[in-house]
Amino acid sequence: MAQFRPAIGRVNGLGSAKEGTHHFWIQRLTAIALVPLTLWFVASIASLAGADLVAVKAWLGSPVAALLMLAFLISGFWHLKLGIQVVIEDYVHGEAMKLTALVLNSFICILLGGASCLAVLSLFLGA
Amino acid sequence: MASAPSNRPLSPHLQIYRWQITMLTSILHRVTGVGLGVGTLLIAWWLIAAAAGPEAFDTVQGFMGSWFGRLILFGFTGALFYHLCNGIRHLCWDAGWGFTLPVMTRSGIAVFIAAGGLTLLAWIMGYTMMAGS
Numbered sequence: 001m002a003q004f005r006p007a008i009g010r011v012n013g014l015g016s017a018k019e020g021t022h023h024f025w026i027q028r029l030t031a032i033a034l035v036p037l038t039l040w041f042v043a044s045i046a047s048l049a050g051a052d053l054v055a056v057k058a059w060l061g062s063p064v065a066a067l068l069m070l071a072f073l074i075s076g077f078w079h080l081k082l083g084i085q086v087v088i089e090d091y092v093h094g095e096a097m098k099l100t101a102l103v104l105n106s107f108i109c110i111l112l113g114g115a116s117c118l119a120v121l122s123l124f125l126g127a
Numbered sequence: 128m129a130s131a132p133s134n135r136p137l138s139p140h141l142q143i144y145r146w147q148i149t150m151l152t153s154i155l156h157r158v159t160g161v162g163l164g165v166g167t168l169l170i171a172w173w174l175i176a177a178a179a180g181p182e183a184f185d186t187v188q189g190f191m192g193s194w195f196g197r198l199i200l201f202g203f204t205g206a207l208f209y210h211l212c213n214g215i216r217h218l219c220w221d222a223g224w225g226f227t228l229p230v231m232t233r234s235g236i237a238v239f240i241a242a243g244g245l246t247l248l249a250w251i252m253g254y255t256m257m258a259g260s
Binding site for chain 1: 211
């Protein structure tokens with residue numbers, strides 16, 4: 001019976017989810033933001049080499065450093081989530097495994113990114 | 128696609144190709160991207176430990192300062208700057224610039240030089256700061 005099914009019936013529901021452009025755009029937007037933010041982050045961390053907790057708290061106590069750090073974390077974790085998503089879609093083929101990996105990727109990136117941002121906020125507020 | 132016929136010809140596998148800088152930079156971009164995901168765990172651990180208190184922070188600093196921790200951080204820095212520089216190359220391609228093969232080869236070499244230079248610079252900066260403090 002399969003040969004009588006029209007081509008459209010075999011491909012319906014298997015095509016693009018129409019979200020590719022948004023994924024592409026956010027990946028680029030976060031990439032552009034991460035260029036200066038990463039250079040700033042590495043320079044800051046290098047200048048904190050061997051520093052103690054007091055120095056780290058003093059660094060993140062400044063509003064500029066705290067804000068840039070939040071921007072770095074949000075763009076970084078978002079960029080990471082999108083990138084790992086593409087790797088999973090490319091190499092994990094079983095539907096159940098793929099869906100599980102995609103969900104875990106989202107959850108881990110959001111939770112870990114959220115926890116890192118909370119840590120920055122708590123250091124900024126001196127709690 | 129699960130229902131695709133199985134008697135279709137396969138595209139040539141990786142081992143057939145002669146290694147070229149374009150494929151090397153492309154593969155490294157993905158490998159470093161996944162590696163940076165693991166490195167991001169270190170950033171999260173460091174920040175959360177700093178917020179948790181002196182004991183947790185000392186544990187992280189102890190690990191990062193060990194020879195093994197420094198080796199991982201050096202690899203992390205190298206991967207970060209490679210991905211950053213090659214990412215700028217990707218953004219240029221997105222803007223439609225640099226698609227001819229000679230430019231691609233040259234920009235690929237430039238990525239390796241820039242990433243290596245930035246990595247060394249960051250570590251020289253770090254060790255200079257440690258010597259001064």
